[in-house]
Amino acid sequence: MSVEQFLEHVDKQQDDYVQRLREIVAIPSVSCDLERRKDVVRMGEWLINELEKLGASTKRVEPGTQVLEGQTIDLPPVVLGTYGTDPAKKTLLVYGHYDVQPALKEDGWATDPWQLTEDSQGRMYGRGSTDDKGPVLGWLCALQAHKELNIELPVNIKFCFEGMEESGSEGLDDVIHQEAQNYFKDVDVVCISDNYWLGKTKPCLTYGLRGVSYYRITLKGPAQDLHSGVFGGTVHEPMTDLVNLMARLVKPDGTILIPGILDDVLPVTGKHGHSTRT
Incomplete structure (x- = not known):
């Protein structure tokens, strides 16, 4: 099958892909909001269900607890998935995240941030549609298209989707160390699927990241106000x-x-x- 035929099939599925994006944008998976934690978990479970429907094996890893707004609560699960275990093929690890930043209409949104909206130029707006639910869904749709057309993937794929990226990826380091010699052992290359586009039809390929260092400064002064x-x-x-x-x-x-x-x-x-x- 030619690339053109594959892309023609993808184009025919556009309405289905958009509808699925609409479905997950509507899940307010805000990781920094105590009241939304159940929605973050629900989003992770949605991904597990979709991966399994596509024939992938999954592993739900509970990364521990955190203190949020004075309460100790469970961190959302890290979703691991595997599609293909052919030792003759290279293994690609896809990283993405399913949590989002807070969004309110009064923040300046022209539309409801939890409702996917398309404007007259074909641009779609909704919290998480780009960062990072859209890119994550793109991988699932690509895998779905290969299955529907009975095209064998040239690589094995592993997925690592977390629910705390927008809150410092709390818990992810522990999972990576825990699974370094297990789930991640045979990975050949990693694709961080959380990136930008240079236009509606031109993605960009980032091949280097600077990293981030965090520091906290604590100053102590008088125990009470002084005139x-x-x-x-x-x-x-x-x-x-x-x-x-x-x-x-x-x-x-x-x-x-x-x-x-x-x-x-x-x-x-x-x-x-x-x-x-x-």
Whole structure:
């Protein structure tokens, strides 16, 4: 079967694909909201059900608990799925997440964020339609199309879908370490399916990520409010100290002032092969 015939089949299924996206956009799987935790879990269970309908084997991993809004609650499950175990084929691991950021109409949405809406130019709006339910669903639809056309996949596929990405991926590290020599053992390449498009028909391929480092600064000051007319200038104000400290970390132009922080960073390669550094 030619690529054109495959794409023709996909085009014919467009209404079904959009309807399924509409279904999952309507699940308000906001991971940072205690009241929405049940919806996050429901979204994870939706994915398990869909993977199994496509013939994939699944594993639901419970990553532990967290304290949210003063309550200790279960973290949403990490969904692992496997489609194909041919030792002669390479194995691709697909990562995605099924939780979303909060969304309210009064935040500036022109439409209901939990209802997939299409405008006159064919653009679809709804919380999670791009980040990241749409890309996750795209993999399921691609797998479905191969099955419907009886086309053998050239690779084995493993899936790792989490429900806490928008809240710092809490619990995911433990799952990765736990499954490193089990579920993830034979993975050859990873595709992070949580990315951007340069237009309605032009996706972009990101081949490098900078990573993120988190730090917390705690300042301690007087145990009670002190009158500035009596104590001003003699007792340090914690907010003033914080501003002074932050001002020593970075310049207004973005230059990081922390000694040694760039020592292990490779220089940026210019257009014509000349090395530059900022």
